[in-house]
Amino acid sequence: MTFQKLRTNRWNHWIIIHVRYLVGFAFFPSGLTKLAGNRFTSISTDTPIGYFFEAMYRTGFYWNFLGLCQITAGILLMTQRYALLGALMFLAILSNIWIITISLSFTGTWVITSLMMVAVITLLVWDYYKLAPIFSYNRSMTIPSYPDPDRMWINAGIIYTACLMGLSLPGPVHKDWGQWISRILVLAVFLTFLVSNYKMYKKRSLLLKNQV
Template identity: 80%
Template sequence: MTFEKLRTNGLNQWIIIHLRYLVAFAFFPSGITKLLGNRFTMLSTDTPIGYFFEAMYRTGFYWNFLGLCQVVAGILLMTQRYAVLGTLMFLAILSNIWIITISLSFTGTWVITSLMMVAVIILLIWDHHKLLPVLGYNRSMTVKFYPDPGRIWINAGIIYTVCLLYLSFSGTVPRDLELWISRSLVLTVGFTFLFTNYKMYRKRSLLLKNQE
């Protein structure tokens, strides 16, 4: 099967769109934690892992900068429209995290980061045609056009971003109000997921029916 058939397949497009959402979601909690200047872990500094994270935390602004980059990469992926930039940022950040989890022998964590590396490689392959002009040196080339995700997925990404960013914060409002808001946002995320997928299912069903 050619890349063009893979790229224009509706199911593959759905998988890539939600893979972007999933990868972005993985960056928000840890990114916000660093951006706010909080410790990522409470492990003892007697262990190599705890000592490493404590040293990173004590760098100050660099710790905040890492968090900011993670949040920005997540937002770019959520937008779908600027997902290529988000994927490149994600690759740069995740490559470091992946090597760290392997070199410091994180128990089980290296498996998760390895799966995330596979995900980001898949996203790069999906949009590799957009990167070819950058990789091609001093020569003109035609970039193959493929339809980008529809407006419904872009709007869904905005909703997910707002909800997940707020849920990544803690202790900013009274406990009772925070619990109520958190539940509302979780329901909003769930409703958005069901609504967007139902709309696309109906659209695909009508399209198949008209083709018969």
């Protein structure tokens, strides 16, 4: 019953939607770097961390494959509709990264990856009712139905994906053009955030007015 209240709360719904956006974006910069075949760090190979990343980089196609998986997980989270699949992919990838940051004693990085783990687990708990049949095999059960995110949030996710991937693209860019493109993309992200949340506010106000 407590989960039912949490799950149907509009503010919790809003928070989860934006956590999906944030977590999804987290993989874009590193994923695109790997997919493009570039090194992720310039740390000297004399250190365990630098040696590890250099070895990963030299695997070639596997390095690109990791980047592709990261980008795919991020895009799925951004879509909102396929967010559960994205969260499952993200958990599989992030679990490895989290253990690596702890075992190699990354300074401070393990804190960031730990917070990301908490965020991903929260997303999975939010959609646990979709996973419940897997853990209740061959047993009858009632699956609750919750509304999917509005089309507005799906459209916002598409815009966020395009803009944030554009901002995360590695490689040389003409200085003047690069600055203007970056400003336009940042502005598009900001306007998308304002418009989508304003529409949510208006919709909620109208709903409350009709209830009165």
